[in-house]
Structure formats: C-alpha cells, structure tokens
Amino acid sequence: MTAVLLPWGDARAEAHRQGGRLAADTAVRDLGAGPVRLDLAGALGRTLVGDLLAPGAVPGHDGAAMDGWAVAGEGPWVLGAAIVAGAVPSDERLTPGHARPITTGAPVPPGTDAVVRSEDAAVDHAGFLVRHTPSTRRHVRPAGEEVALGQVLFAGGTVLTPPRAALAAASGVDDVLVAPAPTARVAVLGDEIVGSGVPRPGQVRDVFTHTLPAVLRSFGAEPVATERVSDDADHTARVLDAARERLVVTTGGTAGSSTDHVRGALDRIGAELLVDRVDVRPGRPMLLARRGATLYLCLPGNPMAAMVGLVLLGGPLVAGLLGRPLEPTGSVRLAVDVPNDRPGGLVLAYRATPDGAVPASHQTSAMLRGLADADGLLVVGSGGRVAGDAVPPVRLPWT
Ligand SMILES: Nc1nc2c(c(=O)[nH]1)N[C@H]1C(S)=C(S)[C@@H](COP(=O)(O)OP(=O)(O)OC[C@H]3O[C@@H](n4cnc5c(N)ncnc54)[C@H](O)[C@@H]3O)O[C@H]1N2
Numbered sequence: 001m002t003a004v005l006l007p008w009g010d011a012r013a014e015a016h017r018q019g020g021r022l023a024a025d026t027a028v029r030d031l032g033a034g035p036v037r038l039d040l041a042g043a044l045g046r047t048l049v050g051d052l053l054a055p056g057a058v059p060g061h062d063g064a065a066m067d068g069w070a071v072a073g074e075g076p077w078v079l080g081a082a083i084v085a086g087a088v089p090s091d092e093r094l095t096p097g098h099a100r101p102i103t104t105g106a107p108v109p110p111g112t113d114a115v116v117r118s119e120d121a122a123v124d125h126a127g128f129l130v131r132h133t134p135s136t137r138r139h140v141r142p143a144g145e146e147v148a149l150g151q152v153l154f155a156g157g158t159v160l161t162p163p164r165a166a167l168a169a170a171s172g173v174d175d176v177l178v179a180p181a182p183t184a185r186v187a188v189l190g191d192e193i194v195g196s197g198v199p200r201p202g203q204v205r206d207v208f209t210h211t212l213p214a215v216l217r218s219f220g221a222e223p224v225a226t227e228r229v230s231d232d233a234d235h236t237a238r239v240l241d242a243a244r245e246r247l248v249v250t251t252g253g254t255a256g257s258s259t260d261h262v263r264g265a266l267d268r269i270g271a272e273l274l275v276d277r278v279d280v281r282p283g284r285p286m287l288l289a290r291r292g293a294t295l296y297l298c299l300p301g302n303p304m305a306a307m308v309g310l311v312l313l314g315g316p317l318v319a320g321l322l323g324r325p326l327e328p329t330g331s332v333r334l335a336v337d338v339p340n341d342r343p344g345g346l347v348l349a350y351r352a353t354p355d356g357a358v359p360a361s362h363q364t365s366a367m368l369r370g371l372a373d374a375d376g377l378l379v380v381g382s383g384g385r386v387a388g389d390a391v392p393p394v395r396l397p398w399t
C-alpha cells in the first residue's frame with residue numbers, strides 16, 4: 001500500500017523497514033547477495049550478521065596491571081624468579097612472605113595477594129623487598145574481567161569500528177560474518193544538466209554525479225554505476241527497468257511537469273510505490289518504490305532537496321538493507337526563533353553555536369551554500385518553534 005505524504009519521522013522508519021524487508025527476502029539471498037566472512041581488517045566498517053560470541057575471555061589470565069612485584073602476605077618479602085609478559089601461567093604457588101618481579105600483563109602466580117608497583121617498594125641491603133609507599137590497590141586484572149568466555153561481544157547489526165575489531169581480536173576472533181554491501185546505481189535525470197565546466201545560460205552544472213555515490217558509500221552501500229538520463233519517458237523507463245542493483249537513486253523528474261517522467265516510468269516498469277511524497281520542505285516530492293529485489297529512491301532535482309531526501313531516507317534505507325538499527329535523532333536546542341507557517345516539517349541546515357542551533361543562511365531548495373557549511377539538519381514542525389525549544393536534528397553523514 002502506498003503511504004502518501006508521510007510525516008518525516010514515519011518516512012525514515014518506513015525507508016528503514018523497507019530496506020530490512022528487502023534484505024530478508026529470500027529472492028535477494030538467492031541472487032548471491034548473502035552474508036560474507038571477512039578477516040577483521042577487511043571487515044572494518046561492515047555490519048555484523050548474527051551475534052558475535054567471545055571465543056576467549058579478556059583478559060585470558062589473572063595478570064599484573066603494573067610493573068613491580070607479585071607479593072603474598074605482608075613484607076618484607078623474599079624474592080623469587082622474575083615473570084615476564086608472555087610467560088606460561090605456572091601452578092607454582094606464591095606463599096606468604098614471598099614476592100616475584102613481574103611485568104605488566106604477565107600472569108600472576110596463584111597465591112598472589114597484590115602487585116606492588118616498582119615505584120612503591122625497593123630491595124634492601126639484605127636482599128628483601130620492602131614497601132615504602134602504602135597502597136590498598138591490588139593492581140591485578142582478573143581473568144574475564146572485561147569479557148567472559150562465550151559472552152555476546154556484539155549483537156548482529158553492529159558496525160565493526162576499530163575499537164570493536166580490537167576487542168574482538170583481544171578475545172581471539174580472526175574473522176566475522178558481515179552483511180554484503182548493497183549495490184547501488186545513481187541515475188541523474190535532466191536535459192539541462194551538463195557534466196563539466198561553467199554552464200552556458202539555460203544549462204545547469206550537474207551537482208550529483210560526483211557526490212551522491214560517495215554519500216551512498218558512507219552509508220555502507222556499494223555504488224556500482226552512475227548514469228545520466230535524458231528527460232524522455234522511454235529512456236527513463238528503460239534505465240529503471242534495466243537496473244539490477246539493490247538500490248537505485250534517481251535525481252530530478254519527480255514533480256508533475258511535461259519533463260518529469262519518474263512517476264510514469266515507475267508505473268510502466270511495474271514498481272510498487274511505497275512512499276508517495278514526504279511532508280517536509282525541501283524534499284517533499286521524493287518517492288520510494290520497489291520492484292523485485294530493487295528499491296527505487298527518487299529524489300527531487302533541486303540540489304538541497306535531493307541532499308535532504310538522501311539524508312532523511314537514503315541513510316535509514318541502507319541501514320535497513322544492512323541489518324543496522326535506525327539511527328536515533330536526539331534533540332538540539334534552537335538559539336533563535338524559527339517560524340514555519342506552512343504545513344509539514346521545515347528542514348533546515350544549521351550551525352552549532354554555544355547558544356544552540358542557528359539556521360544557516362542561503363538555504364532554499366535550490367541552493368547549496370547553507371548546507372555546505374552546516375553541522376547538521378534539524379526539523380521544525382508546522383507552526384514554528386522559538387529560541388530555547390528542543391527540535392530533532394538529523395546527522396549529516398559527511399560531518
Ligand atoms: N507546479 C509545481 N511545481 C513544482 C512543485 C509542485 O508541487 N508543483 N514542486 C516543486 C518542488 S518542491 C521541487 S523540490 C521540484 C522537484 O522537481 P523535480 O524533481 O521534477 O526536479 P527537476 O524539475 O528535474 O529539477 C528541479 C531543479 O533542480 C535542478 N537540477 C536537476 N538535476 C540537477 C543536477 N543533477 N544538478 C544540479 N541541478 C539539478 C533543475 O535544473 C531544476 O532547476 O519541483 C518544484 N516544482
């Protein structure tokens with residue numbers, strides 16, 4: 001069923017849901033687009049499929065947290081042989097009144113009450129270890145303190161960031177199962193669009209071909225092709241029909257003029273319209289459709305409107321395709337009054353200041369300057385909001 005003029009929050013959730021639905025479809029898995037196993041380095045930035053369990057405890061042994069001496073009982077202590085990091089843990093018990101030099105990370109012998117730091121004790125002239133600075137700390141890291149054997153390290157849907165990959169390695173993980181990067185195609189529509197140089201009057205320089213694939217990549221998709229499409233109904237339908245990617249993003253041609261062919265083309269190829277416009281400005285005419293194993297996100301041609309649409313729906317859609325959760329929006333405080341006397345949400349690029357969010361200048365649907373220096377997007381509901389009000393921000397993927 002087509003959802004018409006969805007509120008922006010619902011539209012985000014719907015895009016995320018549709019991404020997840022497509023990824024879970026067996027028809028998609030049959031295309032060979034199932035999960036892949038990669039080593040930790042290759043899996044950085046990818047999304048885990050299924051929970052990742054700890055194959056080993058972290059730390060794996062009771063170890064010294066400081067360089068110094070493992071001691072048992074009270075000093076002065078009789079000194080034994082040194083233990084260095086990498087030593088195989090020994091069963092030999094440390095008995096009260098005895099100490100062994102030890103380095104950070106090395107396994108403490110059974111019977112150890114504490115590790116005395118090297119700066120807190122010294123060996124006296126008779127060869128005994130004597131503490132000169134009192135301390136109540138044990139300086140021993142117990143086995144499994146951070147991670148227990150078999151514990152869920154990370155739930156499925158988690159992005160493998162460098163610290164997560166580092167923790168996985170600490171636990172003994174070598175490779176992980178990750179979601180395939182959904183393939184994406186970008187189709188830039190419009191006869192007036194030129195690909196290079198300063199456009200002559202009447203023409204418009206293309207702002208999407210060199211930017212949208214990178215944004216899609218930052219969401220976790222794999223852009224495989226970008227093409228230009230003329231304002232022609234047949235050409236538009238042919239391009240949409242031939243696409244075999246998980247996601248097709250189009251720009252332009254979403255409105256109702258004689259040169260706007262996206263709706264007609266979606267209809268002609270038998271795509272199901274899922275979202276028919278979103279109740280925000282800019283970006284209102286955007287569409288979401290599906291045919292088979294392909295989702296179509298059709299963005300308006302106006303530069304800021306398209307970027308807003310890509311951030312609002314494209315990010316959640318790709319997150320859904322990857323099995324990631326929908327990113328929460330949070331809240332940001334307005335530093336100034338922001339009127340909105342029209343129905344629907346007003347999306348604004350803003351600068352973060354110590355006093356709160358301030359809408360950027362130069363931001364109409366057709367402009368880019370406001371967005372170019374923005375710290376994020378925020379949405380002001382119909383009726384407007386006043387300084388001090390909290391409004392939902394949406395993160396920009398490139399900040
Ligand atoms: N009668 C109405 N007209 C319009 C409505 C409406 O409701 N009724 N909606 C307006 C809104 S809102 C938007 S947004 C635009 C959406 O238009 P389209 O998606 O059909 O986009 P185009 O007409 O193809 O282009 C609009 C504008 O953007 C420029 N453009 C397009 N592609 C690029 C590109 N690759 N690089 C740079 N600039 C691009 C294009 O030249 C136009 O100036 O419709 C309103 N009209």
Ligand code: MOO
Pocket residue numbers: 280281282283284285300302305365366
């Ligand atoms: O949706 Mo349009 O972007 O308001 O100009």
